[in-house]
Amino acid sequence: MYTNDFEYYRADSVDDALTLLSDHAGAELVAGAHGLLPRMKTGDESPPALVDIGQLRGLDMIEEDDDGTDLSIGALATHAEIADSETVRQRASVLADAAAELGDPQVRNGGTIGGNLAHGDARSDPPAALLALDGSLEVRGLDDKRTIDATDLFEGPFETAVADDEIVTGIRIPTIDDAVSGYRKRRDPLSGYALVGVGVWLRTDGETIEEARVAVTGATTTPARLPAVEDELEGEAITEDTITAASAKAGITVDDGAFVSDVQASAEYREHLLTIDTERALYDVIDISQ
Amino acid sequence: MSECNISIIVNGEQHELTVEPRTLLVSALRDELGYTGANVGCETGRCGACTVRENSKTIKSCTRLAVQADGSEIETVEGIADNGDLTTLQEQFQEQHGLQCGYCTPGMLMTADTFLRENDDPTREEIREAIEGNLCRCTGYQNIVDAIEATADQLGGQR
Numbered sequence: 001m002y003t004n005d006f007e008y009y010r011a012d013s014v015d016d017a018l019t020l021l022s023d024h025a026g027a028e029l030v031a032g033a034h035g036l037l038p039r040m041k042t043g044d045e046s047p048p049a050l051v052d053i054g055q056l057r058g059l060d061m062i063e064e065d066d067d068g069t070d071l072s073i074g075a076l077a078t079h080a081e082i083a084d085s086e087t088v089r090q091r092a093s094v095l096a097d098a099a100a101e102l103g104d105p106q107v108r109n110g111g112t113i114g115g116n117l118a119h120g121d122a123r124s125d126p127p128a129a130l131l132a133l134d135g136s137l138e139v140r141g142l143d144d145k146r147t148i149d150a151t152d153l154f155e156g157p158f159e160t161a162v163a164d165d166e167i168v169t170g171i172r173i174p175t176i177d178d179a180v181s182g183y184r185k186r187r188d189p190l191s192g193y194a195l196v197g198v199g200v201w202l203r204t205d206g207e208t209i210e211e212a213r214v215a216v217t218g219a220t221t222t223p224a225r226l227p228a229v230e231d232e233l234e235g236e237a238i239t240e241d242t243i244t245a246a247s248a249k250a251g252i253t254v255d256d257g258a259f260v261s262d263v264q265a266s267a268e269y270r271e272h273l274l275t276i277d278t279e280r281a282l283y284d285v286i287d288i289s290q
Numbered sequence: 291m292s293e294c295n296i297s298i299i300v301n302g303e304q305h306e307l308t309v310e311p312r313t314l315l316v317s318a319l320r321d322e323l324g325y326t327g328a329n330v331g332c333e334t335g336r337c338g339a340c341t342v343r344e345n346s347k348t349i350k351s352c353t354r355l356a357v358q359a360d361g362s363e364i365e366t367v368e369g370i371a372d373n374g375d376l377t378t379l380q381e382q383f384q385e386q387h388g389l390q391c392g393y394c395t396p397g398m399l400m401t402a403d404t405f406l407r408e409n410d411d412p413t414r415e416e417i418r419e420a421i422e423g424n425l426c427r428c429t430g431y432q433n434i435v436d437a438i439e440a441t442a443d444q445l446g447g448q449r
Contacts, residue, residue: 007292008311008357030358037353038335050311054358080347104423105401106338109347110354192336 003040007049014167017053018142021165024049029167031076034103034111035119039158059114059169062087071173075114079126080105082113092173094132094181094199098125101185103192114168117153120160122260123193127154127223129183131215132199135173141166154222179203184281186218186273188264194218195265196273198281202233209233209242214278216250219270220258228253229278238286247279296360300325301369309356316340318356319366327367327396331425338424341397342366348404350423367396370403379403379441388437390428398424402438412442 007024011017021027027049030036039045053059059076062085071091073082082088083100102108102116102125116126117137130150137148139162148161155161162168181201188195196219203211212233217223232246251271259267259274293308300323307322314333319325319342328351331339335353342351343365351364370377379402382388389395398421405412405420412420417438418431426434 002314003312005292006311008294008355010357010360033355033358034335034353037355041333050355052358055361104338105405105420106341106348106350106423107335107353110349 003037004043004046006040006047008052009049010052010055012056014053014056014059014140014169017051017056017167018140018165020049020051021167022142024051027051029053029115029118031115032078032111033115034107035115035121053167054112060112064091064175069175071175073113073171073173075168075170076112077114079103079108079111079113079116083108091175092129092133092181094183094201095126095129095173097183098129098185098197098199101125101183101187101194101197113171117171118160118162118168120154120156120158121193122154122157122220122222123188123191123218125183125185125194125197125217128194128197128199128215128217130171130173131223131225132181132183132201132213133173134201134213135171137162137168138170138172139166140169145169147172151225154224156222176203178205180285182281182285184277184284186277188218190264196270196277198274198277200278200281200285202282202285204238204286207238209236209238212246214246214250214281216254216274216278219260219274220254221260222258224254224258226250226253226278233282238288240288243279243282243286243288247275247282250275250278294357294360296357298356298359298361299363301365307356311355311357313356314352315342315344315354315356315359315364316351318359319351319364322356325366325368329393329396331393331397336425337394338397338401339394341400341424343400343404346404348401348423365400367399370399377403378444379406379438382437382440382444383434386433386437386440388429388434394424394426394428398426398434402434402441406438406442406445410442410445412439414439 028047031054059074079099089096186196197217201213212230214226214229228249236242261267329339331337340351
């Protein structure tokens with residue numbers, strides 16, 4: 001299976017890649033190419049040129065800031081590296097979960113976190129984790145750099161706030177000690193993508209939920225936070241009643257028409273599953289026996 | 291139509307070749323260099339029949355452009371046997387009837403060989419998770435898991 005013809009350029013620095021992007025109209029960036037190449041094979045995308053940043057060094061680190069408040073992950077870190085990272089597991093387990101649930105071992109070795117998030121596939125797992133963690137993307141253009149918050153990133157199917165002439169260099173995640181998080185995926189058995197994926201992040205004092213972030217991927221046309229669920233959780237005691245009441249809001253919080261309907265599951269069924277999976281995701285991270 | 295000169299090491303042997311940018315790594319290996327071990331199955335990154343190692347990590351060579359692999363070290367199923375002697379893993383695939391049509395076998399072997407380097411005493415559940423990216427439409431996986439488990443048992447802590 002061959003894609004259409006294209007020109008190929010391998011960048012030797014971020015600046016070089018930005019110059020190549022600006023010199024070649026319509027050029028697309030690739031690293032693992034696991035988002036783009038399958039879509040080029042099917043003809044959904046046909047860029048005239050690819051700029052390969054996969055070999056750039058220094059963009060695959062996973063590290064905590066000195067004061068331990070932020071986690072920095074380079075755009076070229078693979079899903080396998082994130083899934084296996086003890087630091088990510090301890091500080092942002094919802095992201096480690098999502099990376100470990102993505103695809104299969106070979107795909108996790110090939111795909112990168114920066115590419116995944118910039119690609120904006122609403123069926124993929126990391127978007128729910130980034131949203132639940134309230135993370136952000138660090139992005140560079142030819143003349144400037146900026147930060148894109150997770151809540152501003154996902155604009156539509158395969159559409160993100162990352163501009164065509166920009167490069168995602170890393171992601172930044174705020175972390176605190178008394179937070180718990182996790183990701184629950186209901187896998188589409190055919191594609192391996194999320195039929196429904198729910199990321200949850202909670203800050204508690206052991207008895208009360210002080211702050212909550214809940215996000216969905218797979219079920220909706222665009223990955224999104226679920227504010228109605230979050231509002232129902234915040235300030236409440238950690239009880240089964242709280243979880244039941246909050247999960248029941250999962251469907252309401254999504255706009256009409258935003259649930260995906262396809263051969264695998266109707267919009268109505270996805271809405272039903274989202275309620276169930278939100279509840280299960282919350283039970284995964286909360287110890288209810290106390 | 292542009293072309294690129296690339297240099298890759300396959301099973302320890304250096305190769306220089308000229309490819310179109312759109313040439314998939316699996317096509318370069320098979321059609322340009324004659325390493326037909328990696329099979330072309332679904333070509334969508336799903337079935338894993340094209341699994342090879344690039345710089346010691348398993349990848350699906352249908353979801354990789356040959357130009358992306360420029361400068362890389364590739365290992366295919368042809369390279370895992372020592373001087374033509376089958377490895378324990380290959381022998382166990384034969385012993386345990388871990389294949390029927392055999393189409394998935396090269397990819398399955400590359401995945402299992404790599405997995406056993408990281409985990410020399412796996413549970414059956416861990417084995418099943420490890421071969422998640424390799425589809426087999428004949429065996430029902432039972433005998434493949436048996437073969438990988440028997441290999442781990444036989445090699446013990448030797449690796």
